[in-house]
Amino acid sequence: MGLSPPPARFDATFCEILPRLYRRAVMLAGSRHWAEDAVHEAYLKLAARPHRFLAHPEPYAYAFTALLSVVRDSHRRERRQVPVDEMDGMESGAAGAVGPVLAADWDGGVARRDAELEVVRLLKRLSYRQAGVVILVDLDGYTIDQAAEIMRVHRGTAARHRARALGRLRELLEGSQGHEV
Structure with missing residues (x-):
């Protein structure tokens, strides 16, 4: 049985909360790359039952709960794995633009x-x-x-x-x- 795509209203609502959800995912996950994966997993969880997400009085809160669940489950899975070689310094990403700032204040x-x-x-x-x-x-x-x-x-x-x-x-x-x- 294949899943039908979520309604357009689901995507529009999810896109509205996406920047905020992504910022919180970075805080929980610790890296931007892993946060992208966590938000994507949360999206897939929510898209499986879009009517629940859309019917919730506060979609961000509902999505945050799904995100927290994804992060917790991933952490539990990772704890059981044995790392082969850890490479220090691999998480150096470029900082994103913050918005309009004065040239003298820009760092x-x-x-x-x-x-x-x-x-x-x-x-x-x-x-x-x-x-x-x-x-x-x-x-x-x-x-x-x-x-x-x-x-x-x-x-x-x-x-x-x-x-x-x-x-x-x-x-x-x-x-x-x-x-x-």
């Missing part, structure tokens, strides 16, 4: 890329649920109740994950500041 996107890499580095030190709730509440502006609903956990569980994540982030930041002196 080629280096400062923004450094900030993005720092956020990714810090988020990778958290569990996927902790990172997910921090992204939803602190970066996307959802409430704890909304984040809990999106992630399909109890409100208290989401609040506990966020509290632990923020505590861990504070520890990491305090530790890094002590080493800069």
